[in-house]
Structure formats: structure tokens, C-alpha cells
Amino acid sequence: MKAIEQAYDVFEDRCPTRLVLDRLADKWALLILDRLKSGPVRFNHIRRDIKGISQKVLAQTLRKLERNGLISRTIFPTVPVTVEYALTPLGRTLTDTVSALTHWAEKNMDAIFAAQRAYDEAYAD
């Protein structure tokens, strides 16, 4: 049974994991997953929290995540209508990894900016 775990290989072109990675490796998707970690959130709430995301991209990304089973979409017939997005159990298995990524970025910012300055100086012409 253990062999099945390695049935897929990301490095293979035709491997379907590539399609998954394609959907996951997206700045907005990662930010949304990180934002949903603490509980269900509404569309415009996410939009206000994740500063700079456009409505179109938010709607597209939410739909992608929903289609891939990572988040759920629940409509409440209030007035005006309320739509709540939440992590599914599958989505929850991802959040630790996603948080690690975003927090790595927060922690290592300074090192990265130093590297950028060094690079730009070295290759300036």
C-alpha cells in the first residue's frame, strides 16, 4: 500500500499533480487560504482584509479553490444575500504548510531585500 504514495511525481510533465501545483502556487490563493484559517469569512470581508485584491481575481480564485475542494461556499438568503467561504477538511490539511510559507516570507524579508540590493549593485551597468 505504501508504494501508492509515490505514484505521482511533480517533476513529470504529464503528471496531474502539476495541475494541482498550478492552482496552489498562486499568491492570492495562498493569502486567501491563510485568511480563512481562523474561520468562515464573507466575500467583501476577504476583499477588505486582503488589501489590493480586485473583485475579479478574488471571485476567480475563490471559485478555483472551491472547485478543488479546498474551500466551501455557503449562501445565506439574508438581505442582501450573504455568502460565506470556509476551509473544508481537505483545505485544513493545507493551512499549516501555507502559513509556513507566508510566515517564512515575513521573517526573511530583510535577508531577501539585502540580497536584492547586492544583486542589483553587482549587475548594474
Add this chain to the structure above:
Amino acid sequence: MKAIEQAYDVFEDRCPTRLVLDRLADKWALLILDRLKSGPVRFNHIRRDIKGISQKVLAQTLRKLERNGLISRTIFPTVPVTVEYALTPLGRTLTDTVSALTHWAEKNMDAIFAAQRAYDEAYAD
């Protein structure tokens, strides 16, 4: 000193961590970092291993990763010239997270494809 760890916030629009996340949250960058985990590799070797990547995108992505201090680029004056890419210490601090992501994709493929089928059936019209 601990407060400094939270000096940046990915959810803020003007926060520079966004720029970092932008560079990291890229399918090809993740695959390259994962590929370099086991040691230095040459340009065409990476190209052959990561099936489907174009020369242009590989060159662009390597340059981005180099500029951000995650990988190093070493030229050996052999004939023909050899260029070796390797993880920097900074890059190595990222690989665990990156591996976690790619392997999550490999492991959860089936669940994701099941979700996609369910979604497509539900919304078919």
C-alpha cells in the same frame, strides 16, 4: 526583540512581503527549489528534469531566485561553459516548506480530482 517578528503583515497591500510572496508563489520556482534540494545542478540538467519548462522561463525564474538570494550561480570556465545552480543557506531554510507543498499536492491529488468531478457535475448546465 520578539515584537520585530511581526513587523510585517502579508495582508497589507503596501507590505513588502507581498513582493516576496509574489516571487515565491510560482509553480516553476517551487519546482526548481525542490529540484536543487539534493545538490547543485546545471541549467540543461534542470531543464531536462523539470519536464515541460521552457528555456526562457527557466532562465527568468533562475534569475529571480538568484536575485532574491535563494540560489547561487557559479560559472566554470570549462568547454563548453558550465553553470551550476545551488541553494544558498537562505534558500535551504525554505526547502522544507516547499517540499511540504509539492508533496501535499502528490498525496492529495485523488481527493482534489474527486472534488473537481463533483463540482463540475453540480454546476454543469
Add this chain to the structure above:
DNA sequence: TCTCCTTGGTATCTATTGGAAACTATCTAA
């Protein structure tokens, strides 16, 4: 009643990016 506000989106337009293929330059081996 009229207008503005909210909700959660679509539609449209343009600018940037992505990918495929061809091209560069240098040297070796056949």
C-alpha cells in the same frame, strides 16, 4: 418616491506574462 448604500458578483478593456520555437556564440568530436 427617489436616491444611495449594501450584498456578491460579471463584463470589458488593456497591460503584462507565459509558452513555443528559432536564433546566438563557442568549442568538440565525427
Add this chain to the structure above:
DNA sequence: TTAGATAGTTTCCAATAGATACCAAGGAGA
């Protein structure tokens, strides 16, 4: 002298990203 390897760059077209405007439904205030 022609093909192959090295590590890229250039060019072109299609796909995506982002900004902006618009939509429908209903409530509140004037």
C-alpha cells in the same frame, strides 16, 4: 563541415492579471 553540447536571448502569439464600470435585489434616509 556538419552535428552536437553548453547556456542562454529573441521573437511572436495567446492567455492571464488588474483596473474599472456595471448589474440586480433590497433597505434606509430624505
